[in-house]
Amino acid sequence: MRDSERAVSIQNLTKYYGKFQALDNISFEIRRGDFFAFLGPNGAGKTTTINVITGLSNFQQGCVKVFGYNTTSEYIQTRRLVGLCAQEFNFDPFLTIHQLLVYQAGYFGILPQEASRRTDELLDRFQLIDKRNVKHRALSSGMKKRLLICRALIHDPEILILDEPTAGCDLELKFLIWDYLTQLNNEGKTIFLTTHYMEEAERLCKTIGIINHGRIVRIGNKQDVLKDKSLEAVFLEVTGLE
């Protein structure tokens, strides 16, 4: 890694969809090993920011780096370091979940035998091992959520980006995911999480950023952001939803 301290560095990022400005000159950094919550109302720019970091979106202005590598000109290096757990269940419908993860590992240069071992390990960890030979359509939505996380982790990324990972999950699954994310973070992985659940962000994260209308309206470590208020109160205050 070129910059082992800064997991993500965004400077003056501006992004338009046609004439609509989705991100307005935003800048922030995420330290290595941080557990960062990125909050904002629907349409505020959370997913767009994630897509820019992962290379799924182009942007008009600014500079985005992952561990010191530029996501545009050094995308091969940055993609090795990032795992994305997207919102939607975008799996290849023709593959079993085991094949799906083995191929995904293959794209990251992992040999089939090792890919199969990692796949079984993750499927076991997320209680999907008995479903290894079924296609994703046969899974419940909670299982698909877990599969999304497995796919994001298959290449053992340095930073895990999760876009509303617990949306629609029951309590049991929510706790399973929270435990695993905390464990990963304790092992040194950087976590970038978007969520609409304030208690989730408050419980898990060390640093909080809030975006509204494409602008960062509050960012800092949890204590500085909250002071003596609840996260919900801060969120409503800075987004003007009070």
Next chain:
Amino acid sequence: MITNPIGVMALSKREIIRFLSVASQTVFPPLVISLLFMYIFGVAIGERIDFSVAGLSYLGFIVPGLMAMHLISASYENTSSSLFIARWHNHIQEVLLSPLSYFEMVLGLLAGGVARGVVVCAGVYLVSLPLAPAAILHPFLLLYFILTVSVIFACAGMMGALWAEDFGMLGVWNIYVIMPLILLGGVFHPLSLLPKIVRHISQFNPMYYFINGIRYSMTGVSDASIAVCALTALLMAVGFFFFTVYLFRIGYKLRT
């Protein structure tokens, strides 16, 4: 240029297994259709046609044409459907998030189209043997044409898949452009049988050079200069490949 060979192999394998796992839809239909064409046009009708002008039996003439026709359509259909479905379901993100370079992504996706084209083309030749047993006169030249032509149309399939917004648009190029050009390019007739003006127009049809290249490799008979056929195929294969890589690089309909 390839820094992630395991990644390219994984993507290639996925693309090849995809069409092999549904061989009843991807491999066998062109073989059945070719057999029917050979029987109806080559045997039932062809034996009544004086075809000495071409220096071959009519059946011997259409077999390389049918091989070329199915090589082109199989290569095109494989990549166009695979990439379009990946865009439709958005599982193209699996590839876009990976550390494959854009060159490697295209190479991996291309493998399925080329492999399906080669399998179908070889299959058409094999089913022709009971009706028109013939040795291949220039096997290495045939391999050259099969590979270059399948690369061209596998890349064209990817371009079509990126351009299309729905399943209707996906079929437009194949139905209204590629198939008419193939049929007018000399699958069933030599150019010399056409009126002079149509003959001149046909020389602007690239399919004419691909079909003649394959026919020459098989039989030693061609309407066109074999050097022109080989050069046309090579230039188009290189051009189409790098244009497809360019589309991936700029994220044309792949990135928002």
